[in-house]
Amino acid sequence: MKPKIAIPIVVVLLCFQQVIQAQTLKSKIQKSVVEIGDTFPEIPMDRLKYLDQVSFLVFKKLEDSTKVDVLFLDETNQEISQLAMIWLQTGMLYYGYSDRFNIQSAGISPKIEPMSKLAELKEYGFSIRNTRGENPISYKIDFGSGNWIVYPKSFQSLNLSSETTFNIYLENLSDDETKNNIELLFSDTSSIPREMLYMATRINNLLQTKQ
Template identity: 35%
Template sequence: MKSIVPIETSFSSIEQERKILLDQLASRIYKENRVNENTGLVFIDSNNKTKSQLAAIWLKTGLIKYELGGYNIQSAGIKVANEPLHALATLKQHGFKVSNASDKKLYSYTINFGSDSWNEYYKDLSSLRNLEKSLKVFVEDNLEMGDDPMQVYVPLDSPETIAKEMLYVASRIDYLTQSQKQKEL
């Protein structure tokens, strides 16, 4: 966890307008999970190659840091790329261990962070189960969004920015969780 502390100290560099959008995302994720613990969260980009994968990984990491369970976070693409996930190499500098997974999925990776691990691989949006119950976060421009109330648009940029912003979202979810616990006391 020490390796993500420098990222957390950079939260002040997030512009205020952007923080408002990220706070809204955190609030929506928290509320959807509180109303229905089976609600999933899917980050969506065009090919499930970089932005959606990194957003899911960094939000999972932040939730692990704050010891917040019960969130089902995935990533998916409109079309699947099926090529190496080069963006995962950026995770190594932050203490992650990334290796090829032993299952039979092409370009499947095991991500280890501290004592937690999970597999990441390309997922096509149409292959996800219970998608109608999932909050869908579109992270790229020019993606076709319908009028589903379970869809939001939060554009993401570079791998470094994604890390900082998703850790920020996790910190806000933690704040909302702690505030609710205080109210219940």
């Protein structure tokens, strides 16, 4: 599923600027965001172009509504989709747009087992702990003024409208090429923080330009 809308590539390093916001990130997370932003030039040119296109499509979706549902989908809803969700949420919080996006993740066949990769978030300043609730595997991730509850779930359980939700497939899972679907494939989790924060930066830049 290739996006059919072409936009100019921005090959400059966009500056992160902290904004006053209702929800805030811990200072260590803010520092991590800036440090990751310094590595944007390491993104390969073809990947950079594709990330620009995905960001533009999310931005265009926002133009039609006051809030956009963004859903990251993979097979099991384990590390890849969960981390993509967390890092794009982090970027939107950093720029003060968390109220404009409902960012979630889900799996086609969610696997109910521990998510060891989430522990890597601690080095960036997040606090993580297991939480007991109605879900057998569940984590509370503290980002500062609030927290996210993360657990494996199916996309059917979210009851999101196909008309209003922008689906980002992180694996080859769908042949349905619609304006609300796109693929963004990852072979591992190492590039997710950088690429999701880059997308947040591009979306912020597009929103600032629009104003």
